[in-house]
Amino acid sequence: MEIKAMKEARTLLTAFDYEPAPLERGYTDRSLHIRLGENRVEAREVPALVREKFIGGKGYGLKMLWDAVKPSTRWNDPENAIIVAGGPICGITQYPGSGKSLVCTISPMTDMPIDSNVGGYFGPYLKFSGYDALEISGKSEKDVVIFIDGNSGRVTIEEAPLEAVDGHVVAEQLTQMYAEDEEDKKNISVICAGTAAEHANIGLLNFSFYDLRRETARLKQAGRGGIGRVFRDKKIKAVVIRFRGTKGNLNKPADQSRINKAGIKLHRQIHDLDDAQCRMRQIGTANIIEVMDAYDLLPTHNYQYGSHPDTHKIASTVFIEKYTTQGMPDGCWYGCSLSCAKTADHFKLKTGPYKGHKVTIDGPEYENAAGLGSNCGIFDPEIILEANFYCDTYGVDTISFGTITAFAMECYERGIIDKSHTGGLELTFGNAMAQLELLHQMSRGEGFGYHIGLGVRHLKQYFAEEFGADRAFLEDIGMEQKGLEVSEYLPKESLAQQGGYGLTNKGPQHDEAWLIFMDMVNNQIPTFEDKAEALHYFPMFRTWFGLMGLCKLPWNDTTPADNGMTDEPAKIPEHVQNYVDLYNGVTGSSIDKHELIRQSERVYNFQRVFNIRMGKGLRVHDAMPYRSMGPVTTEEYLSRQERYDQQMKELIGVDPTGKSVQEKIAIVRAYRLDQYEKLTDAVYKRRGWTAEGVPTAAYLREIGMDLPEVLEVVTPLQG
């Protein structure tokens, strides 16, 4: 790691000096635009109308992306842009989860906009440096590092041939390079991808922050949708920001007192109750591994099953006892006392280019344990951690990788593909070494791993065309929709979660609607009407976090003691009020909880129309693979025979006696597909959309998203 040599090998392409605009009440009203290739850097004012309609975060990202692209734009066209934005609340330090950035681009997976949220320190530092959003378009000929010095007001683009590409290495190199001393390292944040992101459409972005206690750069991820692939396609090696002088009031809030009260109250709540609730400070999101297994919701063997006798080997207690450190605040942005980001320290790698190295692994998140673990039939915690590590440093989405590998494994188990197709890899469920080898191949851009990196949709086509596989069966078991892989919750028995995955803007992820707990564990949305209403309210409510630069976990992974007595416990009303207070406290507005939803409705519907503009976004695209809704195979039916037979009697009104398993599968299938259609009808209606899923002009006018360019797209489709 010769920093001096790296610096000497740099060639300056552009330097842009600016006067950082003042940050007032959550906004600088400036955006930074970088055009690679031309090496042009520009600062622009954010128009008042944009701020009013789009608020910030993914709102700004989607608006800037709309303006940058045409309907024919593909992800690897130069005009595709990557936009990073925080939001008005982003950067306060008093309330847990206030440092998120939102990243938007046209996704290589879905051919339409993706937005992804990520922790780390970049979003807050970008605001403190004078910008509400950063847009990077164009393409560079050679690998560049973009550097923003937020104190002196300078942006540089430099050719950077010698720096590493893999996330954990380059983040460390650049933190060291740009920090003036050890103290200064916490003032640096690096955006980078990894070597796999050069080949895999599931490539992600890492956003770093420096951990003062561990004395290492750590990585958070903007995981879904392949933004890392776009990043590397533009030949960006890293974007680095440096800002010294973080304080809790840099947003110059209108009412600091209101923010302080909310923050202290939530810190105290987490202090008093987290140990008995979700144990986020202890083990983070991995706390639900054993819960999901107990409720038969843990995706197992490519979503065939919901539990496994070996899950105890990867339970949260195992990770706490053996691998993750305790007693240290694990951080993410300052003030997050929920502190869910765990690390496994001094972990010795067994495979790959960093074999034998002792590394710091950010994880495991629940999704990693489920996707890399149970979904692939792997129950070795050390393998999960190693796969987690390599996904992060190579720049690979663990969710997509887990789901794609699980799909390939099922195909292998069923003889649809064999060793001659996989280059000798025995892709049976549980073959951990094969899973890791796929990752290493993806990093090198070769072998079967290369195909894995292109996604389930690609594999379905590839297996059918190249190996004569039964396309219809692959469509049933391939867990992707809109081109994006389903995330790691088993939706098979939850109509609400089927809708939560299917009736989405960007694909089957759990940013927009995570209803499975509410439905299957807490039984809070029992009726059809409850589900339809939930599929309006929660995507709108959750979208708001993406406008603000907030993390959703402090909203529902810690609960006030008296929440159960409120009128709508699923919404956690006290926390909704906290967020209203934060917004008004920062911006000086006086919104209420209804206007909060209205802000989201505008951006959510804009995104839907954007999807339509890109040739997607209609009802036909909201259909889900049948594996997500019910038993595809005999084994699946028999694994829950009692439940399915009973439902057949009670819900469908058909007597299962004497019927073959195949007949029963067909009956359940017809029923469940019909249920999903009815749900779709009800949800579209509630959302103000036509039966084809197009926002109506009347509704767009009602919510104030009737911009001319939006109406132009929907008017011919009003049907």
Added chain:
Amino acid sequence: MKILQKIEERCIACSACEMACSNAYFKVKDREKSAIRITEHGQDKRIHVCNQCGYCIDICPVLAIRRDAQGVVRIDKKKCVGCLMCVGFCDAAVMMQHDEFQEPFKCVACGICAGVCPAEALYIDKDAAQVPLEKVTFFK
């Protein structure tokens, strides 16, 4: 280590300590700006003040809290980012916060309050053992 010790039975809730503390550090006589706080529960007077247990040291994300040479737990206000986690996580709610200040403040065992207490309810102990403070639970 050096801490401010209290004898609660002697306290007469005259507020002299609160006035002296806030005056010394913030130039005003305002109990909201005092690192020592007196509360009354019927006949009982309670003295709320940091005993340097140090639990907050590991809570701070920027390593702004550390012990000095005498074992007193101190906040480096230049490093502090005002996240208020130490305020929220202090088991006895004696890490103090006021909206006029970005950074929390706390007792640094200076002894000024002990010097003005008419009931001799406070004194500086230079060789105290480290003990956890009585826990206050806000939410059950």
